[in-house]
Amino acid sequence: MTFNAAALLLLIAGLALIGWLAGRARSSLLAGRAGTKLHSRPQYHGWYVALWLFAPAALFLAVWSSVSPALITNQVLASEAAQSLPSFGFERGAILSDARNVAEGKQAAVRLPAAAPLVQPYADAAHTYAWIGIAAMLALALAGGLYAFTRIRPDFRARTRVEKIVMLFLLLASLVAILTTFGIVLSLLFESIRFFRLVSPAELLFGTTWAPTSGAPQPGTFGGIPLFWGTILIGAIIAMIVAIPIGMMTAVYLTQYAAPTVRKWVKPLLEILAGVPTVVYGYFAALTVAPALREFAVMLGIPNASTESALAAGIVMGVMIIPFVSSMADDSINAVPQAMRDGSLALGATPNETIRQVLIPAALPGVMGGILLAVSRAIGETMIVVMAAGLSANMTANPFASVTTVTAQIVKLLTGDQEFDSAKTLAAFALGLVLFLVTLLLNIVALRIVKKYREAYE
Amino acid sequence: MNRQTTPTDWKGAAMQKRIAGRYAAERRFRLMGLGAVLLSGAFLAFLLFVMVGNGARGFTYTHVSVPVDFKAMPLTIDTTRLGDADADQVIAGAGLADIVAFAADEALGADGSKLISENAWKEVRSAIKADPELLGSKTVFELPASSEVDIAAKEGAKGALGAKVDALEKDGKLSTGIHWPFFKNADATDPAVAGIWGALKGSVLTIFIAFLIAFPTGVLAALYLEEYAAKNRWTDLIEVSINNLAAVPSIIFGLLALAVFINWFGLCQASPLVGGLTLALMTMPVIVIASRNAIKSVPPSIRDAALGVGASPVQVVFHHVLPLALPGILTGTIIGMARALGETAPLLLVGMRAFIGDVPGGICSPSTVLPMQIFLWSDEVDRGFVEKTSAAIIVLLIVLLSMNAFAIYLRNKFEKRW
Numbered sequence: 001m002t003f004n005a006a007a008l009l010l011l012i013a014g015l016a017l018i019g020w021l022a023g024r025a026r027s028s029l030l031a032g033r034a035g036t037k038l039h040s041r042p043q044y045h046g047w048y049v050a051l052w053l054f055a056p057a058a059l060f061l062a063v064w065s066s067v068s069p070a071l072i073t074n075q076v077l078a079s080e081a082a083q084s085l086p087s088f089g090f091e092r093g094a095i096l097s098d099a100r101n102v103a104e105g106k107q108a109a110v111r112l113p114a115a116a117p118l119v120q121p122y123a124d125a126a127h128t129y130a131w132i133g134i135a136a137m138l139a140l141a142l143a144g145g146l147y148a149f150t151r152i153r154p155d156f157r158a159r160t161r162v163e164k165i166v167m168l169f170l171l172l173a174s175l176v177a178i179l180t181t182f183g184i185v186l187s188l189l190f191e192s193i194r195f196f197r198l199v200s201p202a203e204l205l206f207g208t209t210w211a212p213t214s215g216a217p218q219p220g221t222f223g224g225i226p227l228f229w230g231t232i233l234i235g236a237i238i239a240m241i242v243a244i245p246i247g248m249m250t251a252v253y254l255t256q257y258a259a260p261t262v263r264k265w266v267k268p269l270l271e272i273l274a275g276v277p278t279v280v281y282g283y284f285a286a287l288t289v290a291p292a293l294r295e296f297a298v299m300l301g302i303p304n305a306s307t308e309s310a311l312a313a314g315i316v317m318g319v320m321i322i323p324f325v326s327s328m329a330d331d332s333i334n335a336v337p338q339a340m341r342d343g344s345l346a347l348g349a350t351p352n353e354t355i356r357q358v359l360i361p362a363a364l365p366g367v368m369g370g371i372l373l374a375v376s377r378a379i380g381e382t383m384i385v386v387m388a389a390g391l392s393a394n395m396t397a398n399p400f401a402s403v404t405t406v407t408a409q410i411v412k413l414l415t416g417d418q419e420f421d422s423a424k425t426l427a428a429f430a431l432g433l434v435l436f437l438v439t440l441l442l443n444i445v446a447l448r449i450v451k452k453y454r455e456a457y458e
Numbered sequence: 459m460n461r462q463t464t465p466t467d468w469k470g471a472a473m474q475k476r477i478a479g480r481y482a483a484e485r486r487f488r489l490m491g492l493g494a495v496l497l498s499g500a501f502l503a504f505l506l507f508v509m510v511g512n513g514a515r516g517f518t519y520t521h522v523s524v525p526v527d528f529k530a531m532p533l534t535i536d537t538t539r540l541g542d543a544d545a546d547q548v549i550a551g552a553g554l555a556d557i558v559a560f561a562a563d564e565a566l567g568a569d570g571s572k573l574i575s576e577n578a579w580k581e582v583r584s585a586i587k588a589d590p591e592l593l594g595s596k597t598v599f600e601l602p603a604s605s606e607v608d609i610a611a612k613e614g615a616k617g618a619l620g621a622k623v624d625a626l627e628k629d630g631k632l633s634t635g636i637h638w639p640f641f642k643n644a645d646a647t648d649p650a651v652a653g654i655w656g657a658l659k660g661s662v663l664t665i666f667i668a669f670l671i672a673f674p675t676g677v678l679a680a681l682y683l684e685e686y687a688a689k690n691r692w693t694d695l696i697e698v699s700i701n702n703l704a705a706v707p708s709i710i711f712g713l714l715a716l717a718v719f720i721n722w723f724g725l726c727q728a729s730p731l732v733g734g735l736t737l738a739l740m741t742m743p744v745i746v747i748a749s750r751n752a753i754k755s756v757p758p759s760i761r762d763a764a765l766g767v768g769a770s771p772v773q774v775v776f777h778h779v780l781p782l783a784l785p786g787i788l789t790g791t792i793i794g795m796a797r798a799l800g801e802t803a804p805l806l807l808v809g810m811r812a813f814i815g816d817v818p819g820g821i822c823s824p825s826t827v828l829p830m831q832i833f834l835w836s837d838e839v840d841r842g843f844v845e846k847t848s849a850a851i852i853v854l855l856i857v858l859l860s861m862n863a864f865a866i867y868l869r870n871k872f873e874k875r876w
Contacts, residue, residue, distance in 0.1 A: 066723070159770065163770060163771075163772040166772050166776075167682075167686065167772070169678060170678045170679070170681055170682035170686065171682055173674070173675045173676075173677075173678035173679040173682065174678070174679035174682045174683055174687070174696050174746075175696070176675050176679065176739075176742060177679065177696055177699045177700040177703055177742065177743060177746070178695060178696055178699050180699075180703055180714070180739050180742070181699040181702065181703060183714050183718055184706065184710060184711075184713075184714045187713065187714050187717035187718055188710075188713060188714075188717075190717070191717060245494070246494045246497055246498055247494075248494075249490055249491045249493070249494030249495075250491070250494045250495050250498055252491050253488070253491025253492055253494060253495050254495065256491075257488055257491055257492075258495075266495060266499075268866060269499065269502070270495075270498055270499075270502075271862075272502060272859070272862075273498060273501065273502055275796065275797070275800075275858060275859075275862055276505070276800075276855070276858075277799075277800025277801070277802070277829050277854060277855075277858065278800070278801075278802065278803070279800070279802040279829040279830075279832050279833050279836075280505075280509070280800075280829075280832070280851050280854070280855065281505075282833070282836070283832060283833075283836045283847060283848075283851065284505055284508065284509070286836065287508075287512075287836075287844070288508050319498070319501045322498050322501075323498075326498075350480055350481065350483070350484040351484060351487075351488075352483055352484040352487035352488070353480070353484075355487070356487075373705065376705060376707075377705075377707075379707075380706075380707020380708070380709065380710070381707070382707070382708070382709045382802075382803035382806075383802050383803055383833065386803075387833070387836060407707065407709050407803070410709055410713070410807075411709070411803070411806055411807070414716065414806075414807050415806060415807075415811060428713070429713060429717070432709070432710055432713040435707060435709075435710065436706065436707075436710050439705065439706065439707055440702060440706075443701075443702060443705045444702075447701065
């Protein structure tokens, strides 16, 4: 007998269904009597009963399933068999989880002999707490259901109550976004502060050597400049050199020259480029583009050309961003009033002159906003750089060399096997904080520009 | 205005030349535009071409015919135990692997056992389990070749191995067929038996969790913001945070999940549950934004009409606005889910990069997802994994493209102009 939250959730959902039917039947019965008029339709009475039955019990279930494992472990530790456990943390934990797995039926037999005497106490404790939990949950459900059921009277405003609860749900759902934002900011800040106790923020932001080592932090090894430079080189320079001209020209061609049917087919086709998973781009960059570029570099006589190069990652990232730049440019060119275009054409300018001298200058703020958003996306991109740009922190302007970025380092720092409170692990959160702030800033500025510019024409 | 100007000589040579130049510039510009479109198309075509070219072979595998004579080399086991749960151990314990290796040496010459996969005997094992009669006879098994032989047979190889493979081919001992283990197995260290089923199931479970959380939350939040929320500082804050979340780099969500779900709540690491929660937070803003646009496009007259016949505001929304906006909401949701399905970076941080040799049993068991499987295989040194990686990419792209195509179909079908 273990505490299976999913099954219990189904159980109270079933009870709620019964409550719904009972509430509806009871109110229909009342409505059937002569001289009475229900305020709400019977189904709302049903919902009222069902909600009272379900919500408190489900809430209890959520709390209980997060609290009970600790309670069970406490009871096991208090038992006689647990007195012989080693006090050393890791081994102790391994023995306990071994016993737990056997007691829960996940394993056929214990792997560690020391766990054997603990299986029975574990099963007993789990049994006790499961029954306590189930009994309390059922009691709550029945109490809630009975309370709601006794309130069914013809003049009871069940619909209003139910609608209030629905509105509460809507509000809670929209608060999830704020909670997530707070979660991001708090978790990044919290871990970053722990990092900055070990390493000064100035070193992370202005230091020039990135060579984090495990153990106690060595001074001068957490300098973030090489990472920031690598990020800018790949995301803001190489990727944009690819994406901006191609994206802009694509937008111009599709809005100004292409026939509507061509546009209808080509646009979704280009959107596929944005829908290809980044891991596929990363694999493509590492497998095909990077070796080709290396051969090219060797042919040019460039020394130390590496198979992992900033250029490979940047070019492929640029391709990924093309549809993004193109659709932003598309939108802002379309937002330029037709009268401006017609006026220029009427004066005898060719379409090309109109585009270059009227449409693009007029659309420029929107295009700039789009480019900023594209940069923000490029510097947050992870898989392509992890797979194709390498992990060595170089401060080089040579695009054929291997560089590393903030995101690639976050992955590298967090996928090793180290304890969660070393400076190395915490550094990932500090880098995450920097990345979050920079992209946030870029997004806010970009959205401001786009919005302001839109209003000027509408 | 008494200044005399000579009228422009439109027919003059200089002017003609200038006009011709302007038209040439026009043509050049237009061609540049076309070139940009074609270039982007060519990138896509090249990408798909490379992946299909590398990956198509990953769906097939080379098999070698090896006769195994159980009369000459009897496998002494109690046939009544073959139906038991521990039949695998029983057969393995009886030394089937050695028998198969010996049979291969005998049939294919010295070192013949190196030509078949080290897991080949497991195929014999399942054949025996299906039909114990085989134990008393001599049977020719089609066993998976080793990874090197498979590559040599597909691409041609030089040296001793190439000669050996050519000889086998001449004897008709090689055959190529669809590689079912690729679809049925989980990850393995041997490319002959490594498959995507574990990752695919992990992906399905993860996306299911993400959908279960992100879809209701996103739609309800969009309804609240679009239909009921008063315009004040709080709703502004909600709106700004939704728009910002939609643009936060995905790896940041991985950091959030690592800090909150794993280190604070202690949820099961590397499981579809944590992965799904992470992706849900990531896709929720996308769903909210798409849903708001869909809700916005439902004309106000419908709301007014419903209110006019006495519906409450909640009834107006749930009986009228929501059903009308649903196709648009679903389109946005499918696109958001497709993006989540292809996401790797945040899942890397919550521990889903570990080698998982089993198909995940539930939402709390360790598992991996398809993009992560691609990432893990891309790091493998064994050459047999190159085509596996591309084959997995083809499967992933087919799933994603059909999801996107379905979303576009839905949009075209239900697009309404009011």
